[in-house]
Amino acid sequence: MADLADLGAPARDDAPTLDAAATDLGHLVHHRPRAVVAPTSPDEAIAAVRFCAAHRLPLAVRGAGHTTFGQSQAAAGLVLDLANLRATTWTSPDTLRVGAGARWADAVAAALARGRTFAVLPDYLHLSVGGTLTFGGVGESSFLHGPQTDHLVALDLVTGQGEHLRASPTEHPELFDMTRAGLAQCAVVLAAELRTVPAPSAMRVFTLRLASSTALLAAHRHLATLGFTHLQGSVDPAPNGAHVFTLNASLPADAPAALDALAPLDTLDGRLPGPAPLTLAYRDFLHRLDNLEHAMRELGVWHLPHPWAFLVLPASHAVAFLDAVRAAFRTPTDGRMLVYLLDRARAATPLFRLPADGDEKSFMFGLLHNVTPPTRAADVLASNAALWRATAAVGGRVYPAGAIPLSPDDWRRQLGPHLYDALVAAKARFDPAGILAPGLALSPRR
Numbered sequence: 001m002a003d004l005a006d007l008g009a010p011a012r013d014d015a016p017t018l019d020a021a022a023t024d025l026g027h028l029v030h031h032r033p034r035a036v037v038a039p040t041s042p043d044e045a046i047a048a049v050r051f052c053a054a055h056r057l058p059l060a061v062r063g064a065g066h067t068t069f070g071q072s073q074a075a076a077g078l079v080l081d082l083a084n085l086r087a088t089t090w091t092s093p094d095t096l097r098v099g100a101g102a103r104w105a106d107a108v109a110a111a112l113a114r115g116r117t118f119a120v121l122p123d124y125l126h127l128s129v130g131g132t133l134t135f136g137g138v139g140e141s142s143f144l145h146g147p148q149t150d151h152l153v154a155l156d157l158v159t160g161q162g163e164h165l166r167a168s169p170t171e172h173p174e175l176f177d178m179t180r181a182g183l184a185q186c187a188v189v190l191a192a193e194l195r196t197v198p199a200p201s202a203m204r205v206f207t208l209r210l211a212s213s214t215a216l217l218a219a220h221r222h223l224a225t226l227g228f229t230h231l232q233g234s235v236d237p238a239p240n241g242a243h244v245f246t247l248n249a250s251l252p253a254d255a256p257a258a259l260d261a262l263a264p265l266d267t268l269d270g271r272l273p274g275p276a277p278l279t280l281a282y283r284d285f286l287h288r289l290d291n292l293e294h295a296m297r298e299l300g301v302w303h304l305p306h307p308w309a310f311l312v313l314p315a316s317h318a319v320a321f322l323d324a325v326r327a328a329f330r331t332p333t334d335g336r337m338l339v340y341l342l343d344r345a346r347a348a349t350p351l352f353r354l355p356a357d358g359d360e361k362s363f364m365f366g367l368l369h370n371v372t373p374p375t376r377a378a379d380v381l382a383s384n385a386a387l388w389r390a391t392a393a394v395g396g397r398v399y400p401a402g403a404i405p406l407s408p409d410d411w412r413r414q415l416g417p418h419l420y421d422a423l424v425a426a427k428a429r430f431d432p433a434g435i436l437a438p439g440l441a442l443s444p445r446r
């Protein structure tokens with residue numbers, strides 16, 4: 001058995017540490033690792049990967065641990081907690097190098113200090129940079145700018161066999177493309193070089209109430225043509241089985257479109273009376289979900305199981321999908337749904353999968369379930385599996401950060417045969433001992 005004293009990085013195996021690493025935000029999967037390593041330098045992280053490769057020990061990276069189905073866990077293996085790798089450095093006037101364990105809040109603070117920001121950010125800034133890049137990273141501006149992985153200059157990484165490399169479109173391009181949105185199969189990301197853009201000073205935020213699913217999705221498509229830069233829908237339970245349909249639509253307060261956008265909103269189909277528009281300082285706009293954990297604790301749902309599902313439907317099937325699934329959300333404690341517009345023509349990362357046929361537009365639905373009583377979690381997981389089958393049958397995809405059980409055949413369907421084979425082959429090459437991503441197995445373990 002491998003002796004952890006030879007690891008080359010500080011490891012802990014006390015019960016509280018192992019228990020904390022044996023759960024995530026989903027509270028559904030509980031795999032106890034053998035130890036947790038929190039490297040204080042990239043060299044220690046590299047040593048830990050090499051140790052695992054040499055001893056064929058499963059290794060899962062943990063960023064902020066917000067996955068919901070054990071994706072950041074390693075049964076009897078090593079959890080590599082990257083929280084200490086969070087340094088930020090400018091490598092050019094518009095490129096910020098960020099340690100993969102940094103939260104997006106850290107990256108935003110460094111960027112804003114120079115008047116810069118990122119084309120796409122998650123709605124919740126307390127996710128890690130490495131964590132969202134593992135899946136692509138979707139934000140309210142993704143309908144214009146694709147996933148976060150489209151805005152990478154380069155990745156500093158260590159492969160599953162312990163090779164330390166810089167990967168970019170021109171250096172190890174295959175590894176670059178198999179690592180961004182690459183489901184942690186081939187490499188551990190140590191740092192990301194992120195392209196930045198000028199930051200606006202303030203955002204004008206419109207909160208539109210709509211009468212139906214049809215009106216909500218049509219408004220997304222219409223507002224995308226009016227100069228809005230950020231769109232996010234939500235569907236919340238209301239009394240008597242009804243739902244509140246909301247579209248948050250924002251744009252820089254000083255953009256010429258900020259005024260032009262107002263008139264068409266007055267005549268939007270299915271618009272109901274709602275709050276007046278607001279102007280928020282840009283930093284406050286980005287941090288608007290900071291109290292999410294507090295709000296979920298207040299509602300008593302933070303520690304409940306969260307079998308969240310993220311499904312991407314071709315636009316032509318999206319209304320029917322939304323109307324079918326919203327019945328599962330009856331009270332605020334049941335959770336809520338989020339809606340993002342996506343556009344295939346604006347997304348370039350190969351492994352960030354969007355529906356391939358027909359309309360270029362699609363909608364990503366986040367089904368953010370809280371499960372009471374917790375024993376109902378199995379029912380919701382079964383329902384997630386059925387929704388995935390229905391989604392796949394109409395050419396849709398999953399966003400794999402959620403709790404949907406996927407078999408190797410499902411992964412082949414999700415990625416398409418060509419990319420599935422390419423990723424499995426890349427894993428065999430860069431992680432020949434198969435140590436990485438035990439919580440995200442694409443094919444049977446060797």
Ligand SMILES: Cc1cc2nc3c(=O)[nH]c(=O)nc-3n(C[C@H](O)[C@H](O)[C@H](O)COP(=O)(O)OP(=O)(O)OC[C@H]3O[C@@H](n4cnc5c(N)ncnc54)[C@H](O)[C@@H]3O)c2cc1C
Nearest residue numbers: 063064065066067071100122123128130131134137138189
């Ligand atoms: C409140 C909340 C809001 C969310 N909002 C968004 C959103 O706006 N947009 C969006 O796209 N997603 C969102 N998600 C989903 C989110 O993308 C995933 O849950 C993401 O993985 C969370 O990041 P994390 O740092 O917590 O990752 P973790 O759960 O720690 O890790 C996620 C996966 O990435 C792997 N990983 C992490 N770091 C590295 C690394 N450096 N190298 C290799 N592999 C690594 C892990 O092993 C694991 O498989 C949200 C989730 C929550 C709970």
